[in-house]
Amino acid sequence: MPRSYETVLIFDSTLEESVLEQKLGRLQGALVDDADESMTVTQWGTRKLAYPIGKKEQGTYIILRYDTEPDRLVEFERLAKLDEQVLRQLTVVDPIESTIEPAAATVEPAATVEPVTTTEPATTPSEPAVTSAKEPAETGVEEEK
Template sequence: MAEIKRSYETVAIFNTKDGEEAVAALIEKFKALISENGTIDNEADWGKRKLAYPIEDETEGYYYVINFTSVPEFPAELDRVYKITDGVLRSLIVENEQ
């Protein structure tokens, strides 16, 4: 039976206090994780932006968006990794409408 794949979009806001190298390392980590478990369709680097309200006493965050296709079980694992990774202020994963 063919494996069902779905399209998702994830947005992550990274902490900028450790510098650009730390942010670049986190982006590469998550791109590699997504690539291992699916396919990256599109990505957008929104860069450093002012947050609407402070998160963990930070007023700026680095935004990165990735559209990907994977099996339905993978987004839960991606969310788990987001939550346990230092340097991730917020993340969101949504399924794209077909």
């Protein structure tokens, strides 16, 4: 019996858009038969990570909401883990309705930042925390309370 899931994927922000679409399409194909109809895709865009993941300071966040058979998640997680451009993946079962507006936290890629010439106080976000290589192995499916 299908259940509803929510998956957050963090891709490498240096990926080209066409490559990202291609990779996303492949992952979506593992989850549902018709991604256009049965899946809601929310793009948060490129954000600064709270700490570097594999020396990457930024990541592209994509949120997928869908109904699928639990068996299909196994193949999806295998594909996502094999892809080195997927920095993180988290799947949650029976997600709550989300009203988060991510636009405020979106950052532009560093290449487009122009030198600041105004005298206004800078409102740059703080530098991310530097963490050790110890990362939790929290990639499994979790039950939403």
